[in-house]
Structure formats: structure tokens, C-alpha cells
Amino acid sequence: MTGFIIRRLGEAIIVVLGVTLITFALLHLLPGSLARDIIGNKASPQEIAAFNKANGLNTPVWNQYWLFLDKLLHGNLGYSFQYNRTVDSLLASELPRDIVLGGLSLIFALAIAIPIGVAQAVRRNGALDYAGTGVSFVLYSMPQYAIALLLIQLLAISFHVFPAEAPQSASAIGMLEHPAGLVLPVASLTLVTYALFSRYMRSSAIDTLAQDYIRTARAKGLPERLVLTRHLLRNSLIAVVTLVGLSIPTVITGTLIIEQVFNYPGAGLEYFNAALRNDYEVMLGITVLVGVVTVLGNLLADIGYAILDPRIRY
Amino acid sequence: MAMESFTPAKVDVEVQAEGGDVHASGSPWRLVGRTFVQNRLAIVGVVIVVVVILFSFIGPLLYHTDQFNPNLIATNMSPSGGHPLGTDQSGFDILGRLMEGGKSSIEVGLAVGIIASVFGLLYGAVSGFFGGAVDAVMMRVVDIGLAVPVVFLFIFMAQVYKPTLGLLIVLLVLVSWLIPARLVRGETLSLRTREYVQAVRVMGGRSGRIIARHIIPNTIGTIVVTVTFQIANAILILAVLQYLGFGLPATTPTWGSMLSDGTTYLQDGYWWEVYPALLTIVITVVAFNFIGDALQDAFDVRLQER
Numbered sequence: 109m110t111g112f113i114i115r116r117l118g119e120a121i122i123v124v125l126g127v128t129l130i131t132f133a134l135l136h137l138l139p140g141s142l143a144r145d146i147i148g149n150k151a152s153p154q155e156i157a158a159f160n161k162a163n164g165l166n167t168p169v170w171n172q173y174w175l176f177l178d179k180l181l182h183g184n185l186g187y188s189f190q191y192n193r194t195v196d197s198l199l200a201s202e203l204p205r206d207i208v209l210g211g212l213s214l215i216f217a218l219a220i221a222i223p224i225g226v227a228q229a230v231r232r233n234g235a236l237d238y239a240g241t242g243v244s245f246v247l248y249s250m251p252q253y254a255i256a257l258l259l260i261q262l263l264a265i266s267f268h269v270f271p272a273e274a275p276q277s278a279s280a281i282g283m284l285e286h287p288a289g290l291v292l293p294v295a296s297l298t299l300v301t302y303a304l305f306s307r308y309m310r311s312s313a314i315d316t317l318a319q320d321y322i323r324t325a326r327a328k329g330l331p332e333r334l335v336l337t338r339h340l341l342r343n344s345l346i347a348v349v350t351l352v353g354l355s356i357p358t359v360i361t362g363t364l365i366i367e368q369v370f371n372y373p374g375a376g377l378e379y380f381n382a383a384l385r386n387d388y389e390v391m392l393g394i395t396v397l398v399g400v401v402t403v404l405g406n407l408l409a410d411i412g413y414a415i416l417d418p419r420i421r422y
Numbered sequence: 423m424a425m426e427s428f429t430p431a432k433v434d435v436e437v438q439a440e441g442g443d444v445h446a447s448g449s450p451w452r453l454v455g456r457t458f459v460q461n462r463l464a465i466v467g468v469v470i471v472v473v474v475i476l477f478s479f480i481g482p483l484l485y486h487t488d489q490f491n492p493n494l495i496a497t498n499m500s501p502s503g504g505h506p507l508g509t510d511q512s513g514f515d516i517l518g519r520l521m522e523g524g525k526s527s528i529e530v531g532l533a534v535g536i537i538a539s540v541f542g543l544l545y546g547a548v549s550g551f552f553g554g555a556v557d558a559v560m561m562r563v564v565d566i567g568l569a570v571p572v573v574f575l576f577i578f579m580a581q582v583y584k585p586t587l588g589l590l591i592v593l594l595v596l597v598s599w600l601i602p603a604r605l606v607r608g609e610t611l612s613l614r615t616r617e618y619v620q621a622v623r624v625m626g627g628r629s630g631r632i633i634a635r636h637i638i639p640n641t642i643g644t645i646v647v648t649v650t651f652q653i654a655n656a657i658l659i660l661a662v663l664q665y666l667g668f669g670l671p672a673t674t675p676t677w678g679s680m681l682s683d684g685t686t687y688l689q690d691g692y693w694w695e696v697y698p699a700l701l702t703i704v705i706t707v708v709a710f711n712f713i714g715d716a717l718q719d720a721f722d723v724r725l726q727e728r
Contacts, residue, residue, distance in 0.1 A: 119562065126566030138582060249654065249707035251661040251678070254700050261688060261696075361573045368666060383577045383668070391578050398571040406569075 113411055120407045125177075127399035131392045132176050136169065138388060185393030190385055195393035199375055204280035206374040209366070210359050212290070213297035217355075218348060220302050225309025226341055229317055240306065247303035252362050256296040256369040263292060274372035293370040300362040305351050312347040316340055346416050353409020357402050454643075457720040464716030470709035474702070478524025487518025489675060501694050508694035510683060514675070516694055520702055523677040526587060526670065527657050527706070534594040535653035541595070542602025543645050547637045549603070550610025551629065561607065567600045573662060580668035587670065590663075594656050602648040606641045613637050643721030650714035654707045661703050677703045 151159075160166045167175075179186075185195040228237040247255065264272035274293050275286035283290060316322065317340060325335045364376035371377065375394055382390035458464050492512035501508040506517050549560035579585075579593055613619060614637065622632050663669040664678025665685075672679065677699045684695030 119565065122562050123565045123569050126562065127569050130566065130570055134578060245708060245711060246704065249658070249711055250700075250704050251658055251665060251681075253662065253665050254681070254704070257681075257685060257688070257696070257700070265689060357571060361571060364573060365662065365666070379574060379577070380666070383581050386581060388578070388582075391574070391581075395571060395574045395578065398574060399569045402569045402571065403565075 109414065112414060116407060116410055120403050123403050124400055127403070128177060128180060128396060129173070131396050131399075132173050135176075135388060135392050136172070180396065185397060186389035188382070188387050188390045190387050191390075195390050198378060198390065199394070199397070201278065202373065202375045202378055205277075205283050205372070206363060206376070208280050208283050208290070209293055209297060209372060209374060210363055212294045213301055213362075214352065214355070214359060216294065216298040217301035217305055218351070220298070221305035221309045221351075222341070222344065222348065225306060226313045226336065226344060228310045229313030230336065230340075232314065237310075240310070244303055244306035247299055248307070250303075252296075252300045252365045253369050255299045256292070256366055259292050259296055260369075272370070274367075274370040276371075276373060293366050293372050296369070297359070297362050297366045300366070301355055301359055304355055304358050308351060309344070309347060313340065313344045316343045319343075346413065349412040349416060350409050353405045353407075353412070356405035357398075360398050360401065454717075454720045458716050461716040461719065463712045467709040467712030467716065470705055471713065474524060474706050474709070475528060478521050478528055481521040481524075482518065485518060485521070487515040487521075489514055489518055489522050490673075508692075510680065510695050511687065516680070516698055519675045519680060520677070520698060522675045523680055523699070524702070524706075526674055526676050527660060527703075530587065530591055530594065530660050531653040531657045531710075533591045534598055534656035535649045537591070538595045538598035538652050539602045539645050539649045542599035542604075542648070543606050543638060543641065545599065546603040546606030546608075547610050547633050547641065550607035551614050551633050551637055553611070553614075557607070561604070564600050564603055567597065570597075572597045572659065573666075576659070576663055577666065577668045580663065585668070585670055587674070590660065590670065594659060598652050598656060602645065602652070605644050605648060609641045609644055610637050613640050643717075647714050647718045647721065650710050650717060654710035654714065657703070657707055657710070 157166070165172065183196065185199065187194050188198060191198065224240055228240045231237055260272045263269045270291045271289050272292065273289065275283050275289040277283050277286065322335060322339055325339050326332075330338075360376075363374060364379060366372065367374045367376035368380050375397075379391060379394045382388075382394070492514065494512070497509060497511050508516050510516055510519065545560065545564075549557045575597070576593060579589075583589060614632075619632055619636050622636060660669065660676065661678035661681070664676045665682040667682065669678060670676060680699040681696060681703070684692065684699060687695055
């Protein structure tokens with residue numbers, strides 16, 4: 109077990125380094141020069157040289173990558189020259205609000221996917237199974253924003269039940285104080301995440317149903333209700349760990365799109381706005397962060413799975 | 423889905439008899455074909471894809487519209503005889519624009535699905551076949567690629583380099599070959615221990631020959647399935663990028679950009695500028711997913727029967 113965790117950790121570190129290398133390369137390959145972008149077109153050669161020297165841009169590429177890594181290791185994700193703020197300070201206010209959106213959606217998606225997946229597996233090829241598969245197929249085949257658009261059309265335009273814009277509070281607590289405005293963004297992201305979960309949950313429950321211990325439980329006369337709750341549901345929950353780990357890229361990408369649709373103040377919207385004003389350091393800082401979170405999610409899912417299911421030995 | 427073909431209860435006598443025939447005929451491809459054809463959703467998928475392709479490529483020959491010059495006296499018109507699906511905010515006919523938009527979506531989807539899967543196939547086969555350090559390095563590259571957030575990367579690239587159809591295809595291929603590579607590598611790991619591979623080795627067959635003649639043909643099922651899923655994915659990513667405004671320029675109509683433009687008028691009730699495009703995207707992607715799902719089941723059957 110320890111050997112597996114160490115090996116897996118080593119792989120994760122290599123992958124994170126790879127992600128930083130790619131982002132560094134993208135930043136480095138940008139056309140034009142940082143100095144010209146920041147101190148302007150009228151800057152004299154001396155000024156540009158001074159700027160390059162101050163920011164380490166006159167050193168060899170590998171040294172610049174080292175400086176970039178060093179900054180990242182100290183938790184410095186970059187600097188927005190357009191806002192004159194660090195990317196960290198931009199994100200500090202946004203990440204808690206992202207956690208509200210992503211976290212709530214993840215919880216709701218699991219709360220829907222687990223019972224429906226189990227029910228579909230138990231009544232396989234029944235009406236509910238076909239309906240569930242149909243819904244998840246359509247959701248899966250929709251661009252993420254389309255789900256949001258349909259909800260807006262239905263609940264904000266046709267029937268004025270919920271507002272079409274997210275609350276614009278400064279803090280995560282403030283967002284939670286306006287639940288009406290949160291409904292549509294959270295519902296949209298929940299459906300996006302559910303589309304990913306439902307198929308997996310159903311097949312994992314079907315696999316569990318075919319196990320010997322289910323047959324044993326039934327054979328010894330355990331009521332079907334107890335077979336389902338004690339044996340099927342409990343073992344299907346192991347799949348949840350994998351699901352949460354694997355869904356991180358979808359939830360984050362979904363967050364970017366949902367935030368854009370609902371003008372939800374979060375890192376996704378920040379990324380989008382940074383793109384519109386060509387604020388490359390902000391974009392790459394957020395990209396690195398998303399990459400690291402993805403790797404961490406996969407790592408934790410793998411380790412959690414190995415701990416929860418002792419049969420798994422690597 | 424194709425689960426119908428698995429459950430004995432649902433299979434009627436006639437179909438069971440056909441199953442018996444397949445055993446006798448023995449051709450794995452015929453079995454795949456037959457299982458696929460038995461899946462009604464797969465047939466629906468194929469029909470939809472054919473209709474969408476005809477609609478996009480033959481449609482404009484039969485239904486002539488001007489998709490280049492805006493017509494500012496006929497903007498936002500609701501559906502009528504002259505414009506069956508109305509016009510958009512620049513006066514372009516929506517039906518004709520759906521056809522034009524279909525071209526780019528289908529071209530990008532097919533190109534990305536095929537190129538990415540073929541590259542992933544070769545990469546995964548080599549990685550899995552050699553194993554050890556080669557495999558470890560090659561698979562870390564795949565892991566790194568999978569950790570880079572796709573849509574974020576695309577927005578960055580689109581903002582730095584003005585996107586063209588070619589650039590979008592290259593970028594989509596760069597992010598799409600990873601999953602096929604990983605799948606094929608997994609299969610190759612088990613294939614290389616098979617007796618027939620060992621036998622070729624003992625006879626002195628070179629690695630290249632083993633990969634080309636014995637590994638790749640046996641992973642063809644996986645590849646055919648991923649091609650269809652990759653096409654569906656590419657169409658979806660393209661639609662998302664266009665919607666966010668980071669895709670092909672406005673002169674190239676796409677379903678995603680139509681949807682993006684139409685959304686502005688959602689409040690005004692111009693439904694014809696939103697829902698036809700949305701429906702086309704969803705139906706096309708669902709169709710490719712149906713086909714992929716059915717192929718997956720069909721190849722599963724082949725593996726079981728062998």
C-alpha cells in the first residue's frame with residue numbers, strides 16, 4: 109500500500125511538472141514581448157533591457173523556467189499587469205464562490221445519480237431504465253451551456269420563478285444568502301455533472317448486482333430491501349470516490365461555462381474576462397491551478413479507492 | 423441501448439435462430455455487423471448521421487441561400503414561406519445557415535475523430551508493446567496531456583492565434599488522441615502476452631511486424647468505437663468554443679456561433695434563432711453516441727463469442 113502511494117505520488121509530481129512546462133512554453137511562445145506589452149510601444153531599448161533584467165527575461169530559457177517554477181512553488185500564480193494585482197489576490201476572493209457552485213452541484217449530482225443508478229440496475233431494461241438512459245444520453249450530448257439556456261428559458265423567461273443572473277455578492281456566504289439566484293447556475297452544473305455520473309453509476313451497480321455476495325445474501329433469504337441497502341448500495345458507493353476524482357475536469361470546465369452564462373463571479377468568469385482583455389498571465393495561472401487540481405483529484409481518487417476496496421492491490 | 427441483445431428474456435425465437443447461424447458462419451466481422459444491425463438505436467443513429475451529412479453537403483445545392491452578404495432589411499424575421507426557419511440578426515436564412523454550419527462541424531468532427539484515433543492507436547500500441555521504461559515515459563506524456571484543461575487551453579490558443587479550420591483541427595487532435603492511446607495501450611498489454619504473439623517472437627518476427635500484423639488488427643474494435651465518440655466530442659467542443667466566442671471568425675457560420683448569436687434574442691422570444699441550431703447539435707451528437715455505444719456492444723459480443 110505504502111509502495112503504491114509513493115509510486116502514485118511520484119507520477120503525480122511528474123505530471124504536475126509537465127503541466128507547468130506546457131504552460132511555461134505557452135507563455136514563452138507568445139508573440140511580441142512582455143516588456144513591450146507592459147511598458148508600452150514608446151519604451152526605449154534601455155528601458156526594455158532594464159525591465160527584462162528586473163524580471164529575469166534576459167537569462168537562458170531553462171533559468172526562466174526555473175524562476176517560473178520557483179514562483180509557483182511559493183504559491184505565486186503570476187501577476188496581472190492590467191489589474192496591477194497578483195493572480196493570487198484575484199483568485200482569493202473567487203475560489204470560495206467557486207466552491208459554493210462546484211461543491212453544491214457535485215453533492216446534488218451524486219444525490220441524484222446514486223439512487224437512480226441503483227434503481228436502473230435493479231429494474232434493468234424496464235421503463236425507468238430506458239427513461240434514465242435516454243435522459244442521460246441527451247444531457248451527455250448537449251453542449252454544457254445548452255442545459256443552462258434551456259433552464260433560463262423555462263424558469264426565468266417563460267415562468268419568472270428564478271432570476272437568470274447569479275447573485276453578485278463579494279463573499280461565498282453572501283452567495284448563499286441569495287439562494288434564489290443560485291438555483292439556476294447550481295441546477296445547470298448539477299445536470300452537466302449528472303450526465304457524466306449516470307452512465308457510470310448504472311454500470312457499476314449492474315456489476316455489483318452480478319457479484320456472488322449479492323446472490324448469497326438473496327439465497328440466505330435476506331429481504332430484497334436489505335440486499336439493496338446493505339450490499340448493493342454500500343458497494344456501489346465505492347464508485348463515488350472514483351466519480352468525484354474523475355469528474356473534476358468536467359466540473360471545472362462546466363464551471364467556466366456556467367459562470368459565463370449566469371455571470372457568476374468566480375475563477376471561470378475571471379478566466380473568460382482575462383481572455384477578452386488578453387491578460388495571459390492570469391489565464392495561464394488559472395490553467396496551472398486547474399491542472400494541479402485535476403492531478404490531485406485523480407491521485408486522491410486512486411488512493412481512496414485502494415483504501416476503500418482492500419481487494420485492489422497494485 | 424444494445425442491452426436488448428444481451429438479455430435472453432427479450433430475444434425472440436427468430437433472433438436466437440440467427441445467433442445460431444452466426445456460430446456456423448464464423449466470420450467475426452459478420453457477427454459484429456449483425457449485432458450492430460439488431461440494435462435499433464444504432465440504425466436510428468446511422469440514419470440521422472446520413473441525413474445530417476446530406477443536409478449539410480447536398481442541401482445547399484437544392485436550397486440556395488446567400489450566406490455571405492447580410493440582408494439588413496430582413497433581420498430577425500419569424501419563420502414564413504420564404505424563410506422556413508426565419509432569419510437571424512443579420513438577415514441570413516436560418517435553414518441555409520444550418521446547412522453551412524453543418525459543413526464545418528462535420529468536417530472538423532470527422533477529421534479529428536479519424537486522425538486522433540489513428541495516432542492514438544499507433545502511440546498506444548507502441549507504448550504497450552515495449553512496456554517498461556518506454557511505456558512509463560509515454561504514458562506520463564498522456565497523463566500530462568489529460569491534466570491540461572482543454573477548454574482553457576483552447577481559449578488561450580484562440581486568443582493568441584486567430585483560429586482557422588485547420589488550426590482548430592490540429593488543436594482538437596492534440597487533445598483527442600490521449601484517450602484512444604490509453605485504451606489501446608491497455609489492450610496491447612494483454613495482447614502481447616498471447617501465445618500467437620509469443621510464437622511470432624520465437625520465430626524471429628520483428629517488433630514492427632508484430633505491432634502491425636498482430637496487435638493493431640486486434641485493437642480495431644476499440645478504435646472504431648473511439649472514432650465515433652471522438653467525432654461526437656469534437657463537435658461538442660467546437661460548439662462550446664463557438665458559443666464562448668473563441669472559434670472560427672464570423673464569416674464561417676457554425677452551429678455554435680448561431681446558437682451564441684441567437685441567445686442574445688432569447689428574451690425577445692426569437693426562438694427560431696436558438697432552438698433549430700441547438701436541436702441540430704444535440705441530434706447529431708446523440709446519433710454519433712448511439713453508433714459508438716452500439717459498436718461497443720457489437721465488438722463486445724465478438725470478443726465473447728470467440
